[in-house]
Amino acid sequence: MENTTKKIEDILKKASGEKLDIACKIYREISVCAGHESEALEYLCSYSENEESSGEWIVDEEITEEEKHQYVSSYGKMIDGSLEALLRENLPVKEFYSKLWEMIQNNTILESEKKKAFALYYIWIDARIPYFELEEGLEMSNKEYREYIKTHEEVLKKARFILLTPTDQKTQRASRLVKLLDELSDEKEKAVLMAQILEMRAKSSGVVRIVKGKAAERREG
Known part of the structure; x- marks a missing residue:
């Protein structure tokens, strides 16, 4: 396992x-790490995001642009759906990466090494990677949620104003929203305000991108 992580690190650097x-090369390194594949996958997903390459050597082309577009069109949605299903389970980290590797290896549609390497790549560029196991969030009925919104109309109006008013720096807007949250004493009040802020932000920004790079991938495909 240590040898595999070192090879992955060497490739990334x-x-x-x-x-x-690059994902093709890493896929091969992971696939020969018998008994520790999911650990190697976790290492890749957890520690590669901010790694900068010196560019000492150039990887050979293994998947052409035409093949890449074909794979995005044919398998992109399926891979996204499988990842989405796993994320919904909110598994412990080790179990998540174990099942994720099984999904790549055991999917009969991904019958070739190239297609499995593409699946690794498509997961690797997803903004929901690296994975975290989350604590249980606050739940409330729609009725209670609407009541909180009605009771805190002025606070929500102010939050909307803060979001849409131009500022010189993002931290100015963020600090104002933090102060607004701090003014609320109840956990449910804060949760409802935060939910509304996220909803307002999504509407003001248009379509929220949840995956890095994939919008461009699909446009190209």
Whole structure:
């Protein structure tokens, strides 16, 4: 396992080229790490995001642009759906990566090494990776939620104003919203306000991108 993580780290630190081709090399390293594949996958997903390559060597093209577009079109939604289903389970971290690796390896539609490497790549570029197990969030009925909104109309109006008013720095807007949250003493009040802020932010920004790079991938495909 240590040897595999070292090889993955070496690739990330030195390789230059298309990320999909880099993913092909990493996939092979993970797949031969018998008994520790999910741990190697976790290592890749958890520690690669901020790794910068020196570009000492260039990886060979393993998947052409035409193949890449075909794979995005044919398998992108399926991979997203499988990942989404796993995320909904809110599994412990080790179990999540174990099932994620099984999903890549055991999916009969991904019958070739190239397609499995593409699945690894498509998961790797997802903004919901690295994975975290989350604590149980606050739940309330729709009726109670609406009552909180009605009771705190002025606070919500102010939050909307803060979101839409131009500022010189993002931290100015953020600090004002934090202060607004701090003025509320009840956990449910804060949760409802935060939910409304997120909803307002999504509407003001148009479509919220939940995956990094995938919008461009699909446009190209």
